[in-house]
Amino acid sequence: MSAVDLATDPAALLHAVGRFRTAPEDVARYDTPVEVAARALRATPEQVLRLAEGGLPHHRDGDGAPLFDYDDLMNVGMFCGSGQTVPELGLRFLMRFAATARPSWFEPRDWEVGVYPARGSADAPAGHHVRVRLPDAEGPGVTVLGGRPLPxxxxxxxxxxxxxxxxxxxxxxxxxxxREVWDGVVDTLARREVLYQTVPERLRADHRRAWRLGVADCVVASRLLAGLLTERGYRARSRRGYLLGLFGSDHAWCEVEEDGVVKALDPVFAFVSRVGDPTRGVAESPEFSAACFGGRFNRLLPCRTESAEPLVYFADQPAPYWAMTGVGAKPIRAV
Structure with missing residues (x-):
C-alpha cells in the first residue's frame, strides 16, 4: 500500500475502512466525538466526518453528530497508510530499538518511569477515581533502585x-x-489469517473469541500462547507491563518455564519484525524476530498481574480510553 497524505487528500482516512475488523457491537463503546477523533488521528474534523459517511460504525449524539468507538479509530489510524497518525508514529518509535545492535537489547539499563493517571471527564460520575497497576519488583530482570519503595x-x-x-x-x-506452538501463533499472524490490530479491552478478556473473529493484539496473542502451552503441561502465563522508549506503552508478552528458567515469548514483536512495515517505519529484522523466542528485553517492565489484566482501572472496572495513564520513560544510563 502506497503512502497517503492526510494533509492533501481529504479522503485519506477512508483508505482504512474495510482493511480491519471493527469492534463487535456488544463490546464497542460509541462515545468518542469528532473533535477527539480528529486529534487522535491528526486529521481535520471534516475528514473524520467522512469516515461516518464511508461506513465506519458510529452512533449519533443528541445533536446528531457521530460518536465513534475509540478502538475503531485507532485502527483507522493504523491502517490508513499515512505514517502520520498517532498509532502509526507510536509503533514506529517503540520499535526503533529493534534496529539497534543485538547486545543493546539485553544489557542492563536504568530507567526513570513516571505513571500519571488522567483525571476528570465530562462522562465521569462524581467521586470517580483511577487506579493503576504497579511494577513487579520481583519480575525477572527487574531491580528497583533507590528512593521510596513501591506501595x-x-x-x-x-x-x-x-x-x-x-x-x-x-x-x-x-x-x-x-517451538511448534509458537510457530502456530506467529505464522497465523504473518499470513494475515488473524489481523494484528487494536482490540477493545472487553474483547481481550475473551481472547479465544477474538482469535476466532480474526483479530489480535499483544494481549490476545500472549494470552492465547500461554493458554496453549498450559494445556500441553508447561508452566506459562501472559504478562503485561510497559514497553519503555521515548514514552511508555502498554504491552503484553508470554512467559514459559524451561529447565527452571523463566523465558519470555513475544509473538507480536516476532510477527512485526518478521514481516516489517515500511509505511509505518518498522524495519524487517529476522534476527530480532528470532530473539523474541526466549529473549527478555531490557525495555519491558512487567507489572503485577496474573494473566495480563488491564493496567488502569476506573474504580473496579477496566478504564475507558480517557482514563489511560500518561507514561513517561527515559533511560538514565546503560550500566
Missing amino acids: AGELTDGGYRVEVRLTGADQPVRDPAI
Whole structure:
C-alpha cells in the first residue's frame, strides 16, 4: 500500500475502512466525538466526518453528530497508510530499538518511569477515581533502585515514579514442542489469517473469541500462547507491563518455564519484525524476530498481574480510553 497524505487528500482516512475488523457491537463503546477523533488521528474534523459517511460504525449524539468507538479509530489510524497518525508514529518509535545492535537489547539499563493517571471527564460520575497497576519488583530482570519503595498490593490510587534497572537475557527456547506452538501463533499472524490490530479491552478478556473473529493484539496473542502451552503441561502465563522508549506503552508478552528458567515469548514483536512495515517505519529484522523466542528485553517492565489484566482501572472496572495513564520513560544510563 502506497503512502497517503492526510494533509492533501481529504479522503485519506477512508483508505482504512474495510482493511480491519471493527469492534463487535456488544463490546464497542460509541462515545468518542469528532473533535477527539480528529486529534487522535491528526486529521481535520471534516475528514473524520467522512469516515461516518464511508461506513465506519458510529452512533449519533443528541445533536446528531457521530460518536465513534475509540478502538475503531485507532485502527483507522493504523491502517490508513499515512505514517502520520498517532498509532502509526507510536509503533514506529517503540520499535526503533529493534534496529539497534543485538547486545543493546539485553544489557542492563536504568530507567526513570513516571505513571500519571488522567483525571476528570465530562462522562465521569462524581467521586470517580483511577487506579493503576504497579511494577513487579520481583519480575525477572527487574531491580528497583533507590528512593521510596513501591506501595504494597497490585493497584494504587494516583500515580507513581520509580527508577528501575532492567536486565535482559538472551536465552533461546530449546524445546521443539514449545517451538511448534509458537510457530502456530506467529505464522497465523504473518499470513494475515488473524489481523494484528487494536482490540477493545472487553474483547481481550475473551481472547479465544477474538482469535476466532480474526483479530489480535499483544494481549490476545500472549494470552492465547500461554493458554496453549498450559494445556500441553508447561508452566506459562501472559504478562503485561510497559514497553519503555521515548514514552511508555502498554504491552503484553508470554512467559514459559524451561529447565527452571523463566523465558519470555513475544509473538507480536516476532510477527512485526518478521514481516516489517515500511509505511509505518518498522524495519524487517529476522534476527530480532528470532530473539523474541526466549529473549527478555531490557525495555519491558512487567507489572503485577496474573494473566495480563488491564493496567488502569476506573474504580473496579477496566478504564475507558480517557482514563489511560500518561507514561513517561527515559533511560538514565546503560550500566
